[in-house]
Amino acid sequence: MKVLHIVTLHTPDHAFGGPTRVALNLSKVQRAHGDDARLMALGDGFAGTLPGEVEGVPAHLFQARHLLPAFEVSGITSGALLRTARRMMRGADLVHVHLMRDLVTLPAALLALATRTPLVVQTHGMVDPTEKRVAQLTDLLGVRTVLRRADAVLHLTETERLDVNAVAAPVALTNTVRLVNGVRPQERKPAREPGRPPTVLFLARVQQRKRPEDFVAAMPAVLARHPDARFVLAGPDTGALPGTLALARELGVRDSLDHVGPLGHEEVLDAGRRADVYVLPSIEEPLGVSVLEAMSVGTPAVITRTCGLGPDVAAAGAGRVIDSRAGEDAANAAKVAEAILELLDPEANDRAGKAAWDLVNTHFTIEAVTRTLRETYESVVARRAR
Template sequence: MKILHIVTLHTPDHAFGGPTRVALNLSKAQRAGGDDARIMALGDGFDGPLPREVEGVPVHLFQARHLLPVFEVSGITSAALLRTARRMMRGADLVHVHLMRDLVTLPAALIALATGTPLVVQTHGMVDPTEKRVAQLTDLLGVRRVLRGADAVLHLTEAERVDVNAVAAPVPLTRTVRLVNGVRPQPFKPAREPGRPPTVLFLARIQERKRPEDFVAAMPAVLAEHPDARFVLAGPDTGALPGTLELARRLGVTDSLDHVGPLGHEEVLAAGREADVYVLPSIEEPLGVSVLEAMSVGTPAVITRTCGLGPDVARAGAGRVIDSRVGEDAANADKVARAILELLEPGANAEAGKAAWELVNEHFTIEVVTRTLRRTYEDVVRRRSEGIKRTAAHAT
């Protein structure tokens, strides 16, 4: 099957995060299964020519044009990308658009509808009801049409399914499919060597929504009991790094904080193996790939109840799930610290780490995800074929 994934942006430091990582993971697994899967996106931040391959996946990248800088990633586009997308859709069996309110994936999805190309849409928690007037206008001009016209709409959680239906209202979506994120299975990491200082890891885009300041604010309480502990702050800065580092300075914990910047995919897994606890105190995290990658090597996670993985982690005992609320910084930091301290206890750490590894291997491997997606693709193609046959029969 020839599959064209269309996602907004790829950068050297993976600053766009989840959607691009999901597209890469899916494409790699699909290609390993014999499909011709490739990715089309904007490229930005590269020195020299844009790559033609990423992690073994053929990519068609086009230089990002910052048409509307005020809207940041939603305001970048490329006329050449959209022209090429129309041409490549003619040879594709199916187009998988990782949809957001932007000038790349939205027009690409509209082109798929206009050309009659089978269309699967995945929203990654990025399309939900909003009070923002520009976003409401975008919904009116195109998003609703795409959601209603797509052959399948993929959602990560039940909450996302409800949100997407609310955007598509009053027309109910009948072709929704739950598709979780998946990662490659990994060996269970070895136990921490005796005498090695404990390591606590934050690995995600360093942006306000991910709450890196809650991670730093939890450090004094943890250091009071584990004065040799190391805290690793990893990931590309998307706005919150200066404030996070300034908070560390004010709290006097800079010497215990290692800011390592963005990491490549294998470096991400290595950081997970080195960590004793992974922390992501994010507000409204749909279903974080970085959480799954940490748990895939046997590192327990501290996440919030608004994370889509919260129920799974809590049910499996794969870490700690905490409440976190905007505007309650001191309370949030205290909850993060207590969760970290619980998971640094050797017995609790071993138990939660094993549960985390088993949870990923049972429910969140890329193989499990691609099997579900393959069934969805085949159902889409079958329905399209049957529709064409019915139309031809009526015509005769």
């Protein structure tokens, strides 16, 4: 099967995060199973020629044009990408668009409808009801049409299914399919060696929505019990890094914080293996791939109840799920610190780490995800044939 994955952006530091990572993970497994899966996206931040492949996946990348800089990622586009997408759709069995309100994936999805190419869209929690006027206009001009006419709309959680239905209203969507994120199974890491200082990891885009300040604000309480602990802040900066580092200096904990910047995929897994606890205090996180990657090596996670993985982590005992609310910084930091301290207990860490590893291997492997996706693809193509 010839599958064209279209996503907004790919950069050397993986600053766009989840949707591109999901598209790459799916494409790699699909290609291993004999499908001709390809990635199409804008490229930005590369020195010289844009790469023709990413992690072994053929990639059709086009230089990003910042048409509407005020809208950041939503305001970049490329006429050449859209022209090439239209041409490639004629030879594709199916187009899989990782949809957001932007000038790449939305027009690409509309092109798929116009060319009558079988269309699967995946919204990654990025299409939900909003009071923003520009987003409402975008929904009116195209998003609703795409949701209503796509052959399948993939959602991560029940909350996301309700959200896309609300955007598509008053038409009730009958084409929704749940597809979770998945990662490759990994060997479970060994227990921390006696005498090695504990390590606590934040690995995600360093942006306000991910709440890196809560991670740093929890440091003093943890260091009071574990003065040799190391805290690792990893991931590309998308605006919150200066304030996060300033807070660390203000609290007097900057010397215990290692800022390592963006990491490649294998480096992400290595960071998870070196960590004793993974922390992502994001107020909202549909189904974080970085959380799954940490748990895949046996590192327990501290996440918030509004994270899509919250119910799974809580039920499995794969870490700690905390309540966190915007505007309650001191209370949030205290809850993060308490959860970290509980998981630094060797026995609790071993139990939660084993549960995290089991959870990923039972419910969130990329092979299981791609099997579900393949069934969806085949159903879509068969319906079109009829």
